Amino acid sequence: MRIAVLGVGLIGGSIGLAAKRRLGAEVCGFDPDPAAREHGLERQTVDRMEDSVAGAVEGAEVVFCAAPVAALPDLISRALAASDQEAAVTDVGSTKGTLVQAVAKPDQERFIGGHPLAGAETAGVENARADLFEGARWYLTPTERSSGVLYDRLQRTISDLGARPQAIDAETHDRLMATVSHLPHVIANVLVQQAAAASAEESERLPEVGPSFRDTTRVAGANPLVWGDIFATNRDAVAREVEAASERLREAAELIRSGDAKRVGAWHGAAREHRRRLLEVDLAGGELYELRLSVENRPGTVAEIALALGRAGVNIEDMALYPAPDMRTGAVSLWVAGDDEAERAADIVRGLGHNVSVSR
Amino acid sequence: MRIAVLGVGLIGGSIGLAAKRRLGAEVCGFDPDPAAREHGLERQTVDRMEDSVAGAVEGAEVVFCAAPVAALPDLISRALAASDQEAAVTDVGSTKGTLVQAVAKPDQERFIGGHPLAGAETAGVENARADLFEGARWYLTPTERSSGVLYDRLQRTISDLGARPQAIDAETHDRLMATVSHLPHVIANVLVQQAAAASAEESERLPEVGPSFRDTTRVAGANPLVWGDIFATNRDAVAREVEAASERLREAAELIRSGDAKRVGAWHGAAREHRRRLLEVDLAGGELYELRLSVENRPGTVAEIALALGRAGVNIEDMALYPAPDMRTGAVSLWVAGDDEAERAADIVRGLGHNVSVSR
Numbered sequence: 127m128r129i130a131v132l133g134v135g136l137i138g139g140s141i142g143l144a145a146k147r148r149l150g151a152e153v154c155g156f157d158p159d160p161a162a163r164e165h166g167l168e169r170q171t172v173d174r175m176e177d178s179v180a181g182a183v184e185g186a187e188v189v190f191c192a193a194p195v196a197a198l199p200d201l202i203s204r205a206l207a208a209s210d211q212e213a214a215v216t217d218v219g220s221t222k223g224t225l226v227q228a229v230a231k232p233d234q235e236r237f238i239g240g241h242p243l244a245g246a247e248t249a250g251v252e253n254a255r256a257d258l259f260e261g262a263r264w265y266l267t268p269t270e271r272s273s274g275v276l277y278d279r280l281q282r283t284i285s286d287l288g289a290r291p292q293a294i295d296a297e298t299h300d301r302l303m304a305t306v307s308h309l310p311h312v313i314a315n316v317l318v319q320q321a322a323a324a325s326a327e328e329s330e331r332l333p334e335v336g337p338s339f340r341d342t343t344r345v346a347g348a349n350p351l352v353w354g355d356i357f358a359t360n361r362d363a364v365a366r367e368v369e370a371a372s373e374r375l376r377e378a379a380e381l382i383r384s385g386d387a388k389r390v391g392a393w394h395g396a397a398r399e400h401r402r403r404l405l406e407v408d409l410a411g412g413e414l415y416e417l418r419l420s421v422e423n424r425p426g427t428v429a430e431i432a433l434a435l436g437r438a439g440v441n442i443e444d445m446a447l448y449p450a451p452d453m454r455t456g457a458v459s460l461w462v463a464g465d466d467e468a469e470r471a472a473d474i475v476r477g478l479g480h481n482v483s484v485s486r
Numbered sequence: 487m488r489i490a491v492l493g494v495g496l497i498g499g500s501i502g503l504a505a506k507r508r509l510g511a512e513v514c515g516f517d518p519d520p521a522a523r524e525h526g527l528e529r530q531t532v533d534r535m536e537d538s539v540a541g542a543v544e545g546a547e548v549v550f551c552a553a554p555v556a557a558l559p560d561l562i563s564r565a566l567a568a569s570d571q572e573a574a575v576t577d578v579g580s581t582k583g584t585l586v587q588a589v590a591k592p593d594q595e596r597f598i599g600g601h602p603l604a605g606a607e608t609a610g611v612e613n614a615r616a617d618l619f620e621g622a623r624w625y626l627t628p629t630e631r632s633s634g635v636l637y638d639r640l641q642r643t644i645s646d647l648g649a650r651p652q653a654i655d656a657e658t659h660d661r662l663m664a665t666v667s668h669l670p671h672v673i674a675n676v677l678v679q680q681a682a683a684a685s686a687e688e689s690e691r692l693p694e695v696g697p698s699f700r701d702t703t704r705v706a707g708a709n710p711l712v713w714g715d716i717f718a719t720n721r722d723a724v725a726r727e728v729e730a731a732s733e734r735l736r737e738a739a740e741l742i743r744s745g746d747a748k749r750v751g752a753w754h755g756a757a758r759e760h761r762r763r764l765l766e767v768d769l770a771g772g773e774l775y776e777l778r779l780s781v782e783n784r785p786g787t788v789a790e791i792a793l794a795l796g797r798a799g800v801n802i803e804d805m806a807l808y809p810a811p812d813m814r815t816g817a818v819s820l821w822v823a824g825d826d827e828a829e830r831a832a833d834i835v836r837g838l839g840h841n842v843s844v845s846r
Contacts, residue, residue: 253780253841305684310702313673315757316734322760324665341704342670347758354751357742365743372735374676379728382721390717397675398707400682420613428792481613
């Protein structure tokens with residue numbers, strides 16, 4: 127099987143590595159940036175590197191376009207023009223509606239949009255890995271014009287790369303991503319903006335910001351290039367979600383101002399339950415338990431805990447460290463899936479002399 | 487010196503331990519819950535445990551009221567009635583305006599509100615530690631009626647406990663806390679609510695939620711008892727902040743819908759800068775650098791990294807683990823203060839065979 131990868135960064139490079147290793151495919155690459163071509167070859171992400179789209183796609187059965195979202199429409203149309211009439215062409219962009227609409231109708235038979243949910247935290251071909259997509263959801267957005275044969279080939283290829291393909295229509299994809307990914311980014315930006323404004327208004331300095339502020343704003347201003355493209359290409363869905371959140375906040379303000387303790391309590395408790403349910407969808411190992419403990423924030427403390435859990439085969443699903451203002455002590459939250467596992471983890475941590483509280 | 491602690495949980499117990507160890511004070515405790523009295527004694531958080539407020543405050547120079555916010559007005563008035571006319575009475579509640587107003591005018595000479603920014607992540611006397619307040623900001627809210635002698639004694643006592651006392655008027659305190667702590671909690675609740683609503687509307691299942699959703703909603707539905715009291719006693723300031731955030735989101739929606747890439751980019755970039763500045767206020771060791779790396783999420787990997795950094799004396803200021811959907815791989819972000827330290831940390835992690843990208 128022959129695969130072409132256009133754009134050899136983190137995602138393109140990882141597709142190349144996985145296709146070579148897991149599919150035994152012959153992988154041909156192209157990147158508009160000569161330095162990226164060189165790095166991609168050095169890292170052996172492809173078998174051959176070409177200096178043109180046409181060279182790379184020749185004879186390929188599946189063509190992956192792995193450029194930034196803004197560059198995709200042009201790259202995809204060049205890939206469609208240069209590739210065999212039997213080749214499936216796909217992409218890996220974070221938004222799908224605008225892109226699918228931009229593809230000429232006759233080309234929609236061979237172009238099927240895609241979006242792997244992987245790699246968002248790092249970038250660059252130097253982080254490419256053959257197992258980047260292992261177990262990851264990979265959305266495909268076929269339309270009524272899509273070739274059944276090519277869709278079948280594409281979804282099998284993606285499954286062979288180790289991912290879990292799922293068809294979804296482009297608009298639904300964009301709306302769902304707006305809710306669980308794009309909106310949190312906008313909210314983080316707004317929170318930071320508001321705190322900065324308060325800090326400017328007050329003659330007093332802002333109080334040391336707590337862990338809630340750290341967590342809630344962690345993604346503020348994330349990767350400006352990527353996010354500029356996402357906001358641009360999914361702007362209607364994102365704007366709608368942001369407006370809905372604005373309205374919900376207005377309602378929350380009213381509720382809090384009313385002082386109705388019972389309703390406030392019900393609203394707050396429901397949030398706790400909702401979050402648990404939403405996150406548990408992801409977990410194989412059962413319900414999520416949180417272990418909280420206070421530790422000295424000296425080098426080695428967290429390691430000692432993680433290592434002891436590791437030796438016992440307990441997997442840490444999620445983790446957060448909240449340093450105290452002095453940076454010498456802090457609280458650690460560890461999330462562990464399954465109640466037996468949580469109990470075992472708590473025993474181990476207690477054995478190291480820490481006080482642990484466990485909650486669902 | 488004699489200290490009274492009314493309410494022997496995490497905060498009260500830690501005050502007792504610190505007062506015994508660091509001030510060499512004689513500490514007398516009271517808790518309305520007989521079991522809490524027993525645990526407090528077992529943990530040696532106090533020298534003596536009394537079964538009445540009057541017994542505990544007898545002869546005390548400083549009385550700490552460490553009950554839940556809703557129970558404070560009553561506890562404080564009992565403490566004021568029973569204690570010496572020379573005793574300072576203070577509390578540790580998360581909100582201050584409502585409380586300070588509830589204290590009878592003549593009593594305001596001896597009552598000075600307080601709020602240590604510590605211990606929010608855990609609860610219970612079993613987590614009490616003598617060093618809980620080490621380096622922590624401890625707000626005091628004196629009024630024009632406060633006795634100068636008692637304020638001086640109180641702030642010296644708090645400083646001797648290891649904390650950093652700072653005077654602030656009660657209204658400003660509540661407004662600032664609403665911005666950097668209470669608002670993020672409301673926003674987390676609203677985000678979760680919105681995602682749950684989307685999940686119910688869509689026939690498709692919600693996509694696996696990403697790290698941005700995890701981070702932004704980490705505090706959703708946190709500790710319902712504590713947060714019910716906070717929303718109740720700081721409702722005007724919280725409602726105002728939530729309304730302001732609602733308005734900012736409305737503006738953000740407009741901006742995103744406009745598709746003005748330049749203005750969107752400026753807004754997004756400003757968020758990045760604001761967050762850095764707001765968080766750096768906390769750090770002693772210089773600017774914060776983020777190290778990102780992909781790792782196998784097998785037990786032991788994170789430990790190996792943390793341990794190697796620990797051996798080299800590098801301190802991890804903050805940390806986030808983003809498991810991939812398969813839970814077998816994941817991305818790790820580590821925050822390290824100071825550029826030399828960040829470079830050294832990156833070298834160490836690279837030495838373990840990981841690819842690391844460093845950004846400010």
